[in-house]
Amino acid sequence: HSGTTRLWCRRSPVPMARRILRLGAPIGALATGALAGASRKASSAAAPEHFDFLVIGGGSGGVASARRAAMYGKRVAIIERGPDRDQHGQRRGGGYGGTCVNVGCVPKKLMYTAAAHFEAAETAPGYGVEMGKPRLDWGALAAKRDAYVARLNGIYTRNLDNAGVTHVEGLARFVAPREVEVAGARYSADHVLIAVGGRPATPPIPGAEYCISSDGFFDLKAQPEKALVVGAGYIAVELAGILQALGSSVSLAVRGAGVLRHGFDPLVQEIINAEIPRSGTQLLTNTQVVAVEKDAASGKLTARLASGERLTSLDCVLMAIGRTPVTAELGLEATGVQLDGKGRVVVDEKQETGVSGLYCLGDASTSGFELTPVAIAAGRRLADRIFGGAADAKFEYANIATVVFSHPTIGTIGLTEPQAREAYGDANVKAYKSVFKPMHFALCEEEAKKPMAMKLVCAGEEERVVGLHVIGIAADEMLQGFAVAVKMGATKADFDHACAIHPTAAEEFVTMGPWGAKPDGQGGIVPTPVPKGR
Numbered sequence: 164h165s166g167t168t169r170l171w172c173r174r175s176p177v178p179m180a181r182r183i184l185r186l187g188a189p190i191g192a193l194a195t196g197a198l199a200g201a202s203r204k205a206s207s208a209a210a211p212e213h214f215d216f217l218v219i220g221g222g223s224g225g226v227a228s229a230r231r232a233a234m235y236g237k238r239v240a241i242i243e244r245g246p247d248r249d250q251h252g253q254r255r256g257g258g259y260g261g262t263c264v265n266v267g268c269v270p271k272k273l274m275y276t277a278a279a280h281f282e283a284a285e286t287a288p289g290y291g292v293e294m295g296k297p298r299l300d301w302g303a304l305a306a307k308r309d310a311y312v313a314r315l316n317g318i319y320t321r322n323l324d325n326a327g328v329t330h331v332e333g334l335a336r337f338v339a340p341r342e343v344e345v346a347g348a349r350y351s352a353d354h355v356l357i358a359v360g361g362r363p364a365t366p367p368i369p370g371a372e373y374c375i376s377s378d379g380f381f382d383l384k385a386q387p388e389k390a391l392v393v394g395a396g397y398i399a400v401e402l403a404g405i406l407q408a409l410g411s412s413v414s415l416a417v418r419g420a421g422v423l424r425h426g427f428d429p430l431v432q433e434i435i436n437a438e439i440p441r442s443g444t445q446l447l448t449n450t451q452v453v454a455v456e457k458d459a460a461s462g463k464l465t466a467r468l469a470s471g472e473r474l475t476s477l478d479c480v481l482m483a484i485g486r487t488p489v490t491a492e493l494g495l496e497a498t499g500v501q502l503d504g505k506g507r508v509v510v511d512e513k514q515e516t517g518v519s520g521l522y523c524l525g526d527a528s529t530s531g532f533e534l535t536p537v538a539i540a541a542g543r544r545l546a547d548r549i550f551g552g553a554a555d556a557k558f559e560y561a562n563i564a565t566v567v568f569s570h571p572t573i574g575t576i577g578l579t580e581p582q583a584r585e586a587y588g589d590a591n592v593k594a595y596k597s598v599f600k601p602m603h604f605a606l607c608e609e610e611a612k613k614p615m616a617m618k619l620v621c622a623g624e625e626e627r628v629v630g631l632h633v634i635g636i637a638a639d640e641m642l643q644g645f646a647v648a649v650k651m652g653a654t655k656a657d658f659d660h661a662c663a664i665h666p667t668a669a670e671e672f673v674t675m676g677p678w679g680a681k682p683d684g685q686g687g688i689v690p691t692p693v694p695k696g697r
Contacts, residue, residue: 210349211342214240216550217352219335219343219493222261224525224538225358226319231546233326240329240352242345254362254378255489259319261360262526263535265312266378271401273308275568278408282570289607299409301386308381336494341520354520354549357508358542359493361486361526361533366393370455373464374480377402387411387478391466393452394483395422397567400435402481404570407444414445414474416452416466423567428579428632430596430618435569435634438614442570447472455480488527503529513557514545532563564646566639571613574642576649577630580620587622587629595619595655595675601668603636617671619655626655626681626691631672641669655681656691 216232218225221243229241246258246265257265277299284294323330333345342351363376375382377398388411392403395417407413415422421436440446447468454467464477488507495502500516500523501509508523510516510530516523522545524530525538541558548556567573583592596618604612615635622629631645648657659679663670680688 211351212240212349214238214329214350214352216240216354216356216546217341217343217350218242218356218358220261220356220358220360220525220527221259221319221330222257222358222360222525222538223263223535224360224542225261225356226259226323226542227539228356228358228524228542228546229328230322230326231543232550233328235546235550237550239327240331240350241323242331242333242335242343242350244334245332251372253376257360259316259323260312261535262362264315264319266381268535269315270308270312270381271405272568273311274304274405274409275401277304278405278570281408281410286604286607286611289604289611299386302384305381305383334492336492337497338494340498340518352520354522356514356542356545357490357493357516357521357523357527358525358538359489359527361488363482364485364487366452366482366484368452368454370457370464371482373455373457374482376481377483380481383479389477390414390479390481391416391452391464391474391477392481392483393417394485395419395424396483396485397423397569399481399483400439400567400569402483403444404439404442404568407442408570413443414447415439416447416450416468418449418451420448421446423573426579427573427575428618428620428630429581430598430616431573431575431632431634434598434614434616435573438571452480486526486533490527512560513548514541530560532560534563534565537563562646562650564642564649566642568639569634571615571635572638574633574638575631576642576646577628578620579630579632580618583620583622583629591622593621593626593655593681595621597671597675599671601636602666603668615668617675619658619672619675621655628653628655628658633672635668637668645672654694657694659691660694 215237216229216239218229218239218241221241225241229239233239243259244256246254247256249255254266263269281297284297287294320330331345331350335343335345338344338349341353341355342349363378365371365376380402386409387406390406390411391414392399393416399415400422403413403415421432422439423432423435436446451469452466453469456465464480466474466477466480468474487505490502490506490508495508498521499518500521503509507529508516508527510523510528514522514524514528514530524541524545526533530537530541537558544556544558547553562577564574564576578586580592580594596616598614598616600612601615613636616633618632619628620630621627628649631649633642658673661673663674677688680690683689
């Protein structure tokens with residue numbers, strides 16, 4: 164999700180959706196929302212209620228696919244377990260909108276934006292604006308954030324209603340490849356989509372019960388004064404950065420030599436791993452947390468590291484060490500689908516499982532990209548293929564733009580420079596880069612300035628841009644437009660041919676030297692022709 168969440172409603176010729184509240188739901192399963200339309204009793208197990216399309220999981224991907232199918236006039240139902248918790252109070256289901264809306268992209272971006280206001284107070288004096296030391300009302304921020312999320316939940320359910328999609332609330336379990344049971348009622352369909360997502364992983368260490376996950380971050384009632392975040396991926400980097408920018412004392416423990424070690428260009432890795440400690444976060448590398456202890460009197464935590472070092476007086480230990488698919492409770496043994504070693508459903512490039520009429524997408528599948536927009540697009544293309552007559556419709560799992568809401572932000576699409584050299588050969592790859600301090604910080608004190616770096620990775624004689632990477636202020640906002648160019652197969656000459664917008668940081672991408680030319684291999688340059696036919 165971007166800074167603006169836009170969800171639209173559509174009136175459908177299909178009758179208004181019927182929401183079925185749970186009957187005899189399992190312990191801990193909470194029914195949510197009011198009854199929309201006429202209530203009816205659950206179907207008997209002997210006569211399952213049949214649909215054209217049945218979606219298991221009310222996250223962004225599942226909802227997008229369900230609504231798309233309804234647009235083709237199909238009879239559609241979606242099953243969502245709701246925002247229930249286990250006996251320890253840990254979340255087991257996100258609710259409508261899934262992880263992204265409830266405990267992911269959306270509330271994270273709101274917390275990131277709060278942190279950005281704190282950072283503005285740091286740079287403002289350079290421009291003669293005295294703001295003083297900011298103070299955070301965590302409780303007020305959390306309340307407004309949660310109210311915003313609740314509004315989105317309502318929009319999701321209203322959009323399902325408007326599309327004519329039946330919602331069933333409860334935990335689905337397969338009894339046949341295309342038939343499930345929910346609290347004693349059975350539902351079947353010609354086509355069934357598994358879109359149940361994932362949940363944060365928990366390490367098997369003593370004291371793991373004292374730790375929180377990225378889900379638990381949004382349950383915090385007060386700002387932790389001292390926090391330890393564990394993990395090297397983007398979730399750990401984002402949450403550690405938010406807490407540090409808001410004034411918490413933060414340590415970030417990683418198993419390897421730094422953060423974002425996989426899938427990011429070396430230029431980005433270099434900048435972010437230097438900026439994290441420079442910004443005030445203690446970066447602990449080549450280590451692991453082996454145990455967490457809790458003082459009964461004070462409630463403070465102590466984390467013991469593999470090195471023997473102990474971090475004491477912690478208010479929070481946040482584990483962001485990866486995610487696992489929520490497939491174990493689905494009864495998939497009744498379907499014949501294959502699972503990989505992590506419990507993900509094995510699918511092909513069309514989301515097909517190999518079992519007729521059974522599909523899977525998103526974090527619960529082996530598609531490989533745990534991103535909300537990917538699940539949404541894949542879900543829509545799946546419905547287009549099944550119900551819209553587009554026989555070849557599928558999401559293209561290549562050149563997928565993504566951002567990290569770190570400090571500063573990161574944007575990336577396509578191949579890293581090492582990946583490009585492996586794919587095309589050293590002689591066929593040229594990388595153009597620029598590292599600078601953006602004009603935004605021109606009048607600020609040196610310690611308040613954040614770096615910026617950009618790289619174009621080009622391949623072949625035509626210098627097609629096969630990778631684009633940026634770290635710095637507004638990287639998240641500038642990437643989307645450049646992503647369109649990369650998807651269209653733009654070349655370095657195409658970038659040069661676009662007139663720069665001055666003064667902006669983004670203009671660096673269209674002015675990288677030699678502008679409008681290429682090295683001639685002898686210390687000089689040769690002009691590149693103006694692109695034609697674009």
